[in-house]
Amino acid sequence: MSSKHIVVTGASGYIGLAIARALRGQGHIVYGNTRSQTQAEVLEKHEIIPIVCALNELPSQIKMLGVSVIVEAHTPTEDACDVTSQLLGTLDENGRYMYCSGCLVYGDRPGEECLESDAVPDSRRAQVEFLVLKHHCCGTVFRPAFVYGGSGGHYASRWWNPMGQAVVVHGQPDKTWAWVHVDDIATAFALALDAKEDVVRSQIFNLSDGSKTVFKDLVIQMARMHTKRTDLEICIAPAETPFDKAFDKSCFYQSERAARLLGWKPSRIPFIDALDIYYRSWRASL
Numbered sequence: 001m002s003s004k005h006i007v008v009t010g011a012s013g014y015i016g017l018a019i020a021r022a023l024r025g026q027g028h029i030v031y032g033n034t035r036s037q038t039q040a041e042v043l044e045k046h047e048i049i050p051i052v053c054a055l056n057e058l059p060s061q062i063k064m065l066g067v068s069v070i071v072e073a074h075t076p077t078e079d080a081c082d083v084t085s086q087l088l089g090t091l092d093e094n095g096r097y098m099y100c101s102g103c104l105v106y107g108d109r110p111g112e113e114c115l116e117s118d119a120v121p122d123s124r125r126a127q128v129e130f131l132v133l134k135h136h137c138c139g140t141v142f143r144p145a146f147v148y149g150g151s152g153g154h155y156a157s158r159w160w161n162p163m164g165q166a167v168v169v170h171g172q173p174d175k176t177w178a179w180v181h182v183d184d185i186a187t188a189f190a191l192a193l194d195a196k197e198d199v200v201r202s203q204i205f206n207l208s209d210g211s212k213t214v215f216k217d218l219v220i221q222m223a224r225m226h227t228k229r230t231d232l233e234i235c236i237a238p239a240e241t242p243f244d245k246a247f248d249k250s251c252f253y254q255s256e257r258a259a260r261l262l263g264w265k266p267s268r269i270p271f272i273d274a275l276d277i278y279y280r281s282w283r284a285s286l
Helices: 014-025 037-045 055-065 080-088 124-134 182-194 215-226 242-247 256-262 275-284
Strands: 005-009 029-034 049-052 069-072 096-100 138-144 146-148 166-170 176-181 203-207 212-214 233-237
Touching: 005 014, 005 055, 014 029, 014 037, 014 069, 014 096, 014 182, 029 037, 029 055, 037 049, 055 080, 069 080, 080 096, 080 124, 096 124, 096 182, 124 138, 138 182, 146 182, 166 215, 176 182, 176 215, 182 203, 182 256, 203 256, 212 215, 215 233, 215 275
Parallel strands: 005 029, 005 069, 029 049, 069 096, 096 138, 138 203, 146 176, 166 233
Antiparallel strands: 176 212
């Protein structure tokens, strides 16, 4: 396999770093975009070449590096479509663009299994997906479920920190979530890069380990990882913050397409079945 020159945006982030490390592990030359010099040093420890600049400055850097693959893994900004369009514009028809979207693009889907072929409500991520899938390069979209493993993801510091006697469940207590390990996401990107172009061009891949948890039950179990109290009070509160509103959705799906076309399969024990392992990993990363 010949090595490729790859740029990963959001490379110092939770998912972006995992992807960058997996691609570097395949022997590729990986550049990681970050805005922080401190994070640049972290990237270098993993043999990832840092590009320290703002996203709108990145296209000019890419054109000088002979990059043929771009992985977009940064958190969407208000000008997300403009940023993606500029990045796509650096690739010709032989280039590859892999976009890390997410399960929330499906909206709130209680009691349903989400499929890649389903129409999705308009959102910033949905608009970026459209740009990637319709571009003349080989564009591929990944929709990871809620992410666990390692330093933890969005939920970790929120529900693994001691909260006193009460456990506050914000929003719909019975919403259900699908899950996927951060390293399994990275594996999917690596497999897609190895796949033939006609297999991944304009494809969407759901990424989930097939597990499903009820939000309230999960939060309670997570709280019990750091307390021996038997009198924990459960409080149901409205979803008021932008964080809680964004995550106040049910989303479940399988990954049949990723398994069939990429040979991808989850390798880790589901989150809910090994909370003690994932709690210890999160705590050690602080």
